[in-house]
Amino acid sequence: MITNTIKRRAVFSMLLIAASFAACKKNKVEPPAVEPPVAESNTKQTATTNRTELTNDSIFLYAKEIYFWNEKLPSYDSYEPRKYNISGNALANYQNNLFNLVKASGSEDFNAEANSLRYSYISDVTTNNPTPTAAVPNELASVDLEGNGNDIGIYAIKAIANLNSTTEYKLYISAVSENGPAAKNGLTRGAYITKINGTPVGTIVGGSIAPAEVTLINSTIYGNPTSIQLEGFKTDGNAYNVTLTKTSYKSSPIYKSNVLTAGTRKIGYLSYARFSNSTNSVAALTAVFADFATKGVTDLVVDLRYNGGGYVSTAEYLINLIAPNTATGTMYIEHFNNKLKNRKTTDPSILTNQPLLDANDKLQYGSGGKVITYADIDYSVAANTNVFSKKGNLGSVTNIVFIVS
Known part of the structure; x- marks a missing residue:
């Protein structure tokens, strides 16, 4: 959106299930502080067949389980998610629900100055195929994370x-x-x-x-x-x-790539549009870095100014393309909220309703033919410590610059 000062931002993250990588976020992610839980009260969630009410319930109940700042969320009865049913447009109702839920949490997800959400959003992926997704509703229509x-x-x-x-x-x-x-x-x-x-x-x-x-x-x-x-x-x-x-x-996630010569240095330039899924990004990134390796790139400029973020797995792949052959050990640790981090896979969970699909969006099956769900994932720190695994042949880079603004 244009303001009189023409200032725009693009950030992307997922509220439900999928992890995200915000290219412009520089802060180190730490586990949430342990705070006294919000007193729970759920007497107003009565049986209903109303689709909007059911979806509003789901937005709230999934957030209570998986939202990073879930301990700061109000109880069902005090928040009353079903009240967001005023607009004649269902998507507008859900967006309003999410906005006010994040605002009620008082977490860093809510940008009070801009009166907007930093990381969470809702988009309808069923009405159009394909359809644009937006970091901030009504502010950006563009290419989605599938390209x-x-x-x-x-x-x-x-x-x-x-x-x-x-x-x-x-x-x-x-x-x-x-x-x-x-x-x-x-x-x-x-x-x-x-x-x-x-x-x-x-x-x-x-x-x-x-x-x-x-x-x-x-x-x-x-x-x-x-x-x-x-x-x-x-x-x-x-x-x-x-x-x-x-x-x-x-659309390709690569805006532009080039190799420039400055004296004895070979500078590889990559303008990367989005951390899209592996189908859209891996082949494109592999080709760019193969070219960099062939041309003996020694310095690298990665331009993320117009990158809205996306998949952590794709960010990990890019890092492994950049990393030297000697890179070993921990790359990053992914932290989940305390409820997920400390739960046992046998604990009751709303996540049993969400099947864990493979890379081709197909169901996966465990022992006894049981469908694998997000409730079967180990969310502990140990299970989510990710290590370097070098990709490609580029190993001569000595200087790297990331442009983010």
Whole structure:
């Protein structure tokens, strides 16, 4: 979303079941502090067949079991998740429920200054195939973690003031998704926009972007439009006038890769769009790092400025591509809340309702033909200590820079 200062952020995480990797988060993750549990009371969860009420119950009950800050959540009776049933749009009801549940926890997941959630979100993956997922609802429509895009293909834009004028700015395209409508119409990072649907943009009023232009940008480019007409100039100086129509497409997680020579140094550059699933990311990353190895890269720049995060397993794979051949020992430890960390697999759990699917989204079976579920996972620290396992042939890197802002 555009504000008068044109400041955007993209973070991604999962509330339910799937772990995530937030590329821009620099803090070391520590186990949650042990606090006195919230007094539990659940007399208002009566039998119902109402789908919205059942889903709102699930959002609350799963959070009570697996949310990292679950000990800070209120009781069912004091929170009353079923009250989020006012909107005629079911997804809006669920988003409202999640927002207020995280807010009630008072955890670092809630950004009070921006009145938004840092890590948790809900998206509907059944109404469209594929469908965009968003780090912040209504703020970003883009390619999902399976590489499916369903938009106009512009991931990010940025307004930059004209140094020679106090009344003008240029609206630059910061990133486009491969195979999306913008890319297929020749738009790239560095092109800038002068008109949106025939209306000029680029005016500063009182030191800020003109309010009417802020509204225009947010309602069009960031409004997940079905169609949009853009005019401006490409990086080669040539003018363009294109109409972009929302389309479903498959996109690579690699924005750009290149090898630059600086004296005796070979600098590998990787602009990585998202920590998507293994099907979408592993082959693409392997090819890039094979090229780096062939060309003798000694220094590495990993650009994560437009990366919304994604799968921990993919982040782990990237680290193993970067790591030297001598890397051994602990890479990272994944911490879960105390309830999960200390539970026995025989303890009653709502997670028995969630089958643990394999890489091809198929059921897995244990002894006696029992379906393996998330309740069968060992969430202890010992079981979630991950070690280095070198991938690929790149072993000559001596300097690494990560760009995150």
